Amino acid sequence: MAAIKSILTETRVFPPAEAFVKQANVSGMAAYEALCRQAETDYEGFWADRARQHITWKTPFTHVLDDSNAPFYKWFDDGELNVSWNCLDRHLAARGDRVALIFEADDGSVTKVTYTELHARVCQFANGLKSIGVEKGDRVIIYMPMSIEAVVAMQACARIGAIHSVVFGGFSAKSLFERITDAQAKVVVTADESLRGGKAVPLKRAVDESLTMGDTSSVERVIVYRRSGGAVNWGARDLWWHELTQTQAETCEPVWVSAEHPLFILYTSGSTGKPKGVQHSSGGFLLGAALSMHWVFDAKPDSDVFWCTADVGWVTGHTYVAYGPLALGMTEVIFEGIPTFPHAGRFWEVIAKHGVTTFYTAPTAIRSLIKLGADLPAQHDLSSLRLLGSVGEPINPEAWMWYQQTVGGGRCPVVDTWWQTETGAHMIAPLPGAVPTKPGSCTLPLPGIMADVTDEHGGPVAKGHGGYLVIKRPFPFQLRTLWGDPERFKKTYFPQELGGATYLAGDSAHRDEDGYFWIMGRVDDVLNVSGHRLGTMEIESALVSNLRVAEAAVVGRPHDIKGEAVVAYVVLKGTRPVGAEAKQVAAELREWVAREIGPIARPDEIRFGDNLPKTRSGKIMRRLLRAIAKGEEIAQDVSTLENPAILDQLKEAVK
Ligand code: PRX
Numbered sequence: 001m002a003a004i005k006s007i008l009t010e011t012r013v014f015p016p017a018e019a020f021v022k023q024a025n026v027s028g029m030a031a032y033e034a035l036c037r038q039a040e041t042d043y044e045g046f047w048a049d050r051a052r053q054h055i056t057w058k059t060p061f062t063h064v065l066d067d068s069n070a071p072f073y074k075w076f077d078d079g080e081l082n083v084s085w086n087c088l089d090r091h092l093a094a095r096g097d098r099v100a101l102i103f104e105a106d107d108g109s110v111t112k113v114t115y116t117e118l119h120a121r122v123c124q125f126a127n128g129l130k131s132i133g134v135e136k137g138d139r140v141i142i143y144m145p146m147s148i149e150a151v152v153a154m155q156a157c158a159r160i161g162a163i164h165s166v167v168f169g170g171f172s173a174k175s176l177f178e179r180i181t182d183a184q185a186k187v188v189v190t191a192d193e194s195l196r197g198g199k200a201v202p203l204k205r206a207v208d209e210s211l212t213m214g215d216t217s218s219v220e221r222v223i224v225y226r227r228s229g230g231a232v233n234w235g236a237r238d239l240w241w242h243e244l245t246q247t248q249a250e251t252c253e254p255v256w257v258s259a260e261h262p263l264f265i266l267y268t269s270g271s272t273g274k275p276k277g278v279q280h281s282s283g284g285f286l287l288g289a290a291l292s293m294h295w296v297f298d299a300k301p302d303s304d305v306f307w308c309t310a311d312v313g314w315v316t317g318h319t320y321v322a323y324g325p326l327a328l329g330m331t332e333v334i335f336e337g338i339p340t341f342p343h344a345g346r347f348w349e350v351i352a353k354h355g356v357t358t359f360y361t362a363p364t365a366i367r368s369l370i371k372l373g374a375d376l377p378a379q380h381d382l383s384s385l386r387l388l389g390s391v392g393e394p395i396n397p398e399a400w401m402w403y404q405q406t407v408g409g410g411r412c413p414v415v416d417t418w419w420q421t422e423t424g425a426h427m428i429a430p431l432p433g434a435v436p437t438k439p440g441s442c443t444l445p446l447p448g449i450m451a452d453v454t455d456e457h458g459g460p461v462a463k464g465h466g467g468y469l470v471i472k473r474p475f476p477f478q479l480r481t482l483w484g485d486p487e488r489f490k491k492t493y494f495p496q497e498l499g500g501a502t503y504l505a506g507d508s509a510h511r512d513e514d515g516y517f518w519i520m521g522r523v524d525d526v527l528n529v530s531g532h533r534l535g536t537m538e539i540e541s542a543l544v545s546n547l548r549v550a551e552a553a554v555v556g557r558p559h560d561i562k563g564e565a566v567v568a569y570v571v572l573k574g575t576r577p578v579g580a581e582a583k584q585v586a587a588e589l590r591e592w593v594a595r596e597i598g599p600i601a602r603p604d605e606i607r608f609g610d611n612l613p614k615t616r617s618g619k620i621m622r623r624l625l626r627a628i629a630k631g632e633e634i635a636q637d638v639s640t641l642e643n644p645a646i647l648d649q650l651k652e653a654v655k
Contacts, residue, residue: 015436024433032434035447054290058256071494073474082254084159087326088119106195106337123252126156128244136161141185145194154322161255165265168313171598173209184218193228197341204232259283268421269535271524277483288425288477289324307333308360315421344372348380360389362531392531400439418442424477458498471503527556542596557629565604567629586654
């Protein structure tokens with residue numbers, strides 16, 4: 001495991017305002033501590049209470065935690081439920097007319113859907129899936145733009161017990177192909193095009209391409225939602241969404257499943273080239289989604305308008321767009337576009353337009369919006385806001401302060417939420433009516449989450465010292481396994497060095513004198529670029545699959561807006577290019593990576609060398625490459641390098 005970086009200090013503390021505390025779902029520190037104590041004294045009883053409170057069960061569970069086959073933990077596994085029924089049907093009687101989704105399209109047009117309407121649409125699509133042979137346990141790939149239909153597709157899968165795997169619409173045909181084949185998907189749901197920032201992205205074309213890349217014979221049908229009306233090629237297995245659904249009944253009896261039945265697979269980057277299929281359960285995941293809405297977002301279903309800006313292609317869009325808000329019967333905004341189109345005030349405009357009360361976004365968006373117009377929020381009426389959230393990467397204290405002061409007017413608590421694709425829901429985050437916040441810290445774990453910072457053997461580290469962020473006890477919303485790869489699941493998350501039962505998050509962190517957590521970044525070869533996880537090995541594999549490239553090493557470099565930038569060191573098969581040639585090859589390789597993985601992985605910078613700095617045993621010295629990328633003086637002894645002379649070449653970035 002890698003070395004830990006240095007630590008910063010931040011002394012500002014913001015206790016929750018009295019008015020907020022008064023109305024909070026968890027009110028005051030004593031209430032938070034009481035919950036923590038209950039979890040400590042009766043761990044299973046604590047989780048059982050929460051699962052009864054937040055989920056409506058078809059068959060109540062009698063088992064809580066089954067750890068007989070650790071780390072393949074099971075929760076509530078003899079209980080039966082349906083996630084879609086919990087998100088829709090259970091609200092119909094009391095709040096069927098309430099708006100569930102407010103869809104804000106790229107061009108600013110708005111479509112609202114009530115719970116009754118959403119229920120009917122989900123049932124129709126679920127019936128459509130059934131009519132083409134989709135059954136419980138089948139995998140459905142969803143490669144869709146942000147849309148009501150994307151949520152409908154996910155909920156419809158949940159309704160019939162099919163396992164969805166959403167692939168972010170910005171991923172390439174090749175990435176899509178890898179996910180389709182790994183999941184052995186029976187159906188792919190897509191759209192003709194997605195519209196973002198006034199530009200059309202041809203999704204159907206990428207699906208067509210992915211299906212020619214190898215053996216995709218598992219795929220029986222491709223369902224196409226007509227978003228833009230753009231031209232598409234049509235094949236024998238293609239079906240229009242509207243044609244599939246128009247004759248379907250508006251009711252569909254849900255398939256009741258065990259709490260342990262997989263709800264979805266979501267692929268995420270790890271430290272090898274192959275993305276990991278993170279598999280979540282139905283009961284545990286739903287509990288995490290609903291509970292964290294209640295605790296961390298202090299959800300008030302009768303009056304809140306919730307807006308999470310994440311795409312459904314990421315876990316944040318699963319938990320806090322497709323499931324969490326609906327599980328509580330809330331009204332939420334779904335946004336198709338980008339923060340800067342048609343102008344840099346778009347986010348603030350949308351908040352004012354829909355009266356958003358709870359806003360959840362990523363530090364990278366906050367930083368870029370500060371840069372584009374720190375005073376723009378003041379031009380909009382943001383008085384509806386009462387709570388602000390941040391997710392995806394460490395938020396720097398300056399951005400936190402701006403968010404709190406300029407967007408939140410100093411009256412809204414800021415919840416910095418640490419969690420991961422693997423944890424399914426918030427893990428370390430302030431309960432806003434209880435826990436005082438500090439800019440840059442995700443504060444304290446949710447009650448019942450036994451988070452800690454340890455050394456590499458699982459031993460304690462002193463306050464203020466960095467170490468590995470771990471979770472010491474299993475929790476209901478954690479991933480169950482990696483799809484098709486239980487060994488990798490065990491090795492990655494429950495390593496023997498930590499005893500085999502402690503969850504290793506892959507982040508480094510430290511705790512301050514108040515026990516607050518400060519996340520310092522990944523300890524593995526995973527980058528966090530604009531809040532998105534990218535494996536350096538994935539980008540390296542993409543580069544070396546280009547015929548010109550002999551060898552490549554990818555590292556991250558701090559970046560003002562994106563958090564981290566991708567820097568690639570490349571050795572070509574021929575001679576090292578210089579001048580105009582270097583420029584041209586670098587441009588070509590950047591596009592190559594964007595095509596292979598997706599535009600988010602496009603290297604910010606490419607540097608060419610005759611070779612790479614290696615130890616005499618042939619190991620690439622990544623630490624050195626990171627230092628060079630940052631423009632740091634090389635303090636380290638380079639005498640063990642096989643080829644110290646190339647360091648000067650690598651200092652030269654292609655402009
Ligand atoms: O490094 C942490 C960072 O994002 C990683 C998880 O990425 P992903 O699975 O894509 O999920 C992102 C959305 C939950 C973590 O290992 N991260 C996430 N939230 C925070 C964070 N780092 C610091 N502070 C956060 N609030």
